[in-house]
Amino acid sequence: MPDPLPSRCRVCGGEVGERHDDTWFCARCGWRLGDAPDADIPPPRIDVVYYLRYRDRVKIGTSASPRRRLAAIMHDELLAFEPGDRRLERERHQQFADLREGGEWFTLTGLLATHIDGLRTRIGEPWAAYDRWLGEAFRRLSS
Numbered sequence: 356m357p358d359p360l361p362s363r364c365r366v367c368g369g370e371v372g373e374r375h376d377d378t379w380f381c382a383r384c385g386w387r388l389g390d391a392p393d394a395d396i397p398p399p400r401i402d403v404v405y406y407l408r409y410r411d412r413v414k415i416g417t418s419a420s421p422r423r424r425l426a427a428i429m430h431d432e433l434l435a436f437e438p439g440d441r442r443l444e445r446e447r448h449q450q451f452a453d454l455r456e457g458g459e460w461f462t463l464t465g466l467l468a469t470h471i472d473g474l475r476t477r478i479g480e481p482w483a484a485y486d487r488w489l490g491e492a493f494r495r496l497s498s
């Protein structure tokens with residue numbers, strides 16, 4: 356079980372983690388507490404396809420800065436993230452074309468609902484997953 360970290364993670368801002376011997380590790384991104392990516396390293400680009408619910412509809416879109424993007428779209432709930440860019444977004448738009456209501460909005464039902472449930476099971480809470488991907492990408496850049 357994760358415990359509260361003695362201080363916030365410098366990579367993702369996470370507040371819970373696990374202690375191994377004398378070292379704390381962030382439960383969200385996996386970085387060692389106190390460590391931070393080299394300031395010379397530009398933040399990695401993480402492209403996600405997002406599933407954003409408004410009433411009984413869902414918008415399937417993509418962004419490399421989802422926090423800013425999602426703040427600009429009226430919605431009730433972020434249902435899921437999936438790692439991917441424009442190409443995956445186009446694939447999903449085609450896959451669920453029968454449910455398309457217009458633009459990037461689809462009716463939340465049937466195979467689309469099943470797909471989103473699957474993502475939530477496999478990938479978990481979207482922002483926790485995003486921080487995990489960010490931590491992994493920073494680690495790849497730093498090694």
Ligand SMILES: [Zn+2]
Binds near residue numbers: 365368
């Ligand atoms: Zn972290």
